[in-house]
Amino acid sequence: MLDQNLNILIKTLPGLEKVLARELRQLGGREIKEIRRAVVCKGDLGFVYKCNLWLRSALRVLVELERFQLRDENHLYKMIRNIEWEKYFDVSKTIAIDATVFSDRFRNSLFVAQKSKDAIVDRFRDLEDKRPSVDLKSPDIRINVHIQKHHCTVSLDSSGESLHKRGYRVEVDKAPLSEVLAAGILGLIDYQGKGPLIDPMCGSGTFLTEAALYASNVPVNVFRKKFSFQNWKEHDSELFQTIFDAALAKENQVLPPLLGFDIDPRILAKARRNIKNALMEEVIKVQKRNFLEWPEDAEIPAGATLIMNPPYDLKIEADIPELYEGIGNTLKQHFSGCTAWVFTASAEGLKYIGLKATKKIALKNAKLDSWLVRYDLYEGSKKNRD
Numbered sequence: 001m002l003d004q005n006l007n008i009l010i011k012t013l014p015g016l017e018k019v020l021a022r023e024l025r026q027l028g029g030r031e032i033k034e035i036r037r038a039v040v041c042k043g044d045l046g047f048v049y050k051c052n053l054w055l056r057s058a059l060r061v062l063v064e065l066e067r068f069q070l071r072d073e074n075h076l077y078k079m080i081r082n083i084e085w086e087k088y089f090d091v092s093k094t095i096a097i098d099a100t101v102f103s104d105r106f107r108n109s110l111f112v113a114q115k116s117k118d119a120i121v122d123r124f125r126d127l128e129d130k131r132p133s134v135d136l137k138s139p140d141i142r143i144n145v146h147i148q149k150h151h152c153t154v155s156l157d158s159s160g161e162s163l164h165k166r167g168y169r170v171e172v173d174k175a176p177l178s179e180v181l182a183a184g185i186l187g188l189i190d191y192q193g194k195g196p197l198i199d200p201m202c203g204s205g206t207f208l209t210e211a212a213l214y215a216s217n218v219p220v221n222v223f224r225k226k227f228s229f230q231n232w233k234e235h236d237s238e239l240f241q242t243i244f245d246a247a248l249a250k251e252n253q254v255l256p257p258l259l260g261f262d263i264d265p266r267i268l269a270k271a272r273r274n275i276k277n278a279l280m281e282e283v284i285k286v287q288k289r290n291f292l293e294w295p296e297d298a299e300i301p302a303g304a305t306l307i308m309n310p311p312y313d314l315k316i317e318a319d320i321p322e323l324y325e326g327i328g329n330t331l332k333q334h335f336s337g338c339t340a341w342v343f344t345a346s347a348e349g350l351k352y353i354g355l356k357a358t359k360k361i362a363l364k365n366a367k368l369d370s371w372l373v374r375y376d377l378y379e380g381s382k383k384n385r386d
């Protein structure tokens with residue numbers, strides 16, 4: 001059963017493991033260990049609830065049920081059938097299996113998912129003469145089967161839909177960032193929610209909304225309606241409500257300026273709707289502005305951090321050299337004293353910024369190799385290519 005000492009595995013995006021481990025430490029996780037694209041730790045059911053509500057850089061939170069050395073496919077079937085599924089969920093719930101396989105012995109993940117599903121269904125049929133239905137799109141219960149060489153781990157997915165679906169973003173446009181990636185990047189740049197933040201190419205407003213949720217100390221998944229753990233037999237709705245209410249009581253009312261700009265008014269209208277959904281319209285201010293024509297008299301809050309995700313591929317139809325050269329010029333002319341971070345998948349574009357980078361972090365944006373690059377803009381910063 002789901003006891004006090006659960007083995008919890010939290011999945012994240014590549015490059016965000018350290019940020020996630022830091023979040024887990026702050027949340028009170030025990031025995032935290034970073035692994036590839038995930039962090040493992042120990043905790044109880046209440047901690048699983050907290051992880052789902054609070055973790056900004058998490059994709060999903062898995063609770064381990066069984067771990068064993070796998071011999072062959074019949075052994076997989078037998079071991080999964082032996083798990084007391086009827087203690088975890090009712091036969092009326094719909095199920096789906098996520099299988100990940102890194103092993104020569106097993107044919108493919110689809111086969112493993114099928115075999116695991118058969119084992120669970122057969123157990124219920126034997127016990128109750130009924131079987132749970134499969135719903136691949138929106139199941140009540142998600143089960144994760146992970147095979148690495150001959151090690152097999154079977155877990156319950158407490159999140160259900162990926163945690164990047166916060167519930168506030170309904171409007172997106174050209175190349176929006178995943179909320180988890182945006183939050184993870186804010187973690188990587190060590191944004192503490194204290195100083196002013198400017199996103200001059202804000203698109204649908206993801207960086208700003210994530211920053212506002214962080215600065216206001218509001219759990220990032222407060223707007224989310226559904227978590228898979230709500231369908232578990234052992235779900236303790238009173239405990240969840242207590243944790244939820246306690247989280248809301250921690251809200252911070254004093255927030256730094258959070259400013260967004262974009263050249264495209266159509267995108268800004270979408271950003272405003274998302275920001276409103278996150279109840280941050282009083283906090284985040286967005287307006288139309290071409291970054292390459294930054295007005296001489298525009299006020300910039302002292303000590304501001306800039307974060308931007310400029311267009312980076314042909315899909316967005318940008319003239320990459322001209323755009324990135326313009327970005328470098330604007331940063332140099334108008335933002336001395338600030339720190340700027342550029343996140344892009346355009347290696348070519350970065351060459352045209354022409355400022356000395358003080359840090360470069362390799363990441364992925366979906367499947368694209370991307371870089372998060374820092375520029376410290378001192379008075380009289382020299383353009384590299386001058």
Ligand SMILES: C[S@@+](CC[C@H](N)C(=O)[O-])C[C@H]1O[C@@H](n2cnc3c(N)ncnc32)[C@H](O)[C@@H]1O
Nearest residue numbers: 176177201203204206262263264290291309311
């Ligand atoms: C990759 S998208 C940013 C996506 C954003 N991070 C999000 O999560 O939705 C790039 C944005 O830069 C804007 N943009 C392009 N050129 C610009 C310019 N010269 N000044 C301001 N914004 C610009 C585009 O309209 C687009 O919204």
